[in-house]
Amino acid sequence: MERADLRRANLERANLTGARLSRAYLAxxxxxxxxxxxxxxxxxxxxxxxxxxxxxRGANLxxxxxxxxxxxxxxxxxxxxxxxxxxxxxxERADMSGISAVNAKFTNSDLDRxxxxxxxxxxVDFSGSRxxxxxxxxxxxxxxxLEDAIIRRAIFKxxxLEDTSGLDKERLARACGDEETxxxxxxxxxxxxxxxxxxxxxxxxxx
Numbered sequence: 001m002e003r004a005d006l007r008r009a010n011l012e013r014a015n016l017t018g019a020r021l022s023r024a025y026l027a028x029x030x031x032x033x034x035x036x037x038x039x040x041x042x043x044x045x046x047x048x049x050x051x052x053x054x055x056x057r058g059a060n061l062x063x064x065x066x067x068x069x070x071x072x073x074x075x076x077x078x079x080x081x082x083x084x085x086x087x088x089x090x091x092e093r094a095d096m097s098g099i100s101a102v103n104a105k106f107t108n109s110d111l112d113r114x115x116x117x118x119x120x121x122x123x124v125d126f127s128g129s130r131x132x133x134x135x136x137x138x139x140x141x142x143x144x145x146l147e148d149a150i151i152r153r154a155i156f157k158x159x160x161l162e163d164t165s166g167l168d169k170e171r172l173a174r175a176c177g178d179e180e181t182x183x184x185x186x187x188x189x190x191x192x193x194x195x196x197x198x199x200x201x202x203x204x205x206x207x
Contacts, residue, residue: 076099
């Protein structure tokens with residue numbers, strides 16, 4: 001099904017486990033509650049797709065175009081989103097634990113309450129994004145762009161925030177971390193309340 005034209009297709013609740021959809025056209029499609037675990041979606045056009053509560057665990061989304069998509073409450077653990085274009089995407093409450101999203105673009109996206117535990121987020125562009133109460137425990141954000149990102153009550157326990165850009169002390173004061181949080185020189189972070197956040201080891205060569 002490589003390069004398949006599925007634009008505006010109704011695939012709600014479809015079982016596409018392991019499907020080979022590289023370079024496919026899925027723009028505007030309805031994939032709500034569909035199962036795409038371990039699917040190859042690399043370089044796929046998924047702009048403005050409805051993927052609420054979709055199962056993307058272990059999926060390959062490298063270089064995928066996800067702009068404007070609704071991926072709220074999705075299961076995405078272990079997915080590969082390296083170099084993906086996820087600008088203006090709704091990812092509220094998505095479980096993205098353990099994903100790799102190196103050099104991905106999440107500009108002006110909504111990641112409120114998303115789980116990014118142990119994620120590899122090196123050089124990701126989060127500028128202008130909402131990440132209120134998101135859990136970045138153990139994530140590697142080295143080189144990430146956090147300019148104008150909303151990180152109120154975000155959790156950075158054990159996370160690597162060294163070499164990030166666009167971060168300021170005022171916004172970081174509204175987040176929390178722990179003694180294992182790696183910060184830019186001169187920055188501090190308040191400790192999270194007991195029981196808040198789940199720590200996994202950060203991934204990637206800089207961890």
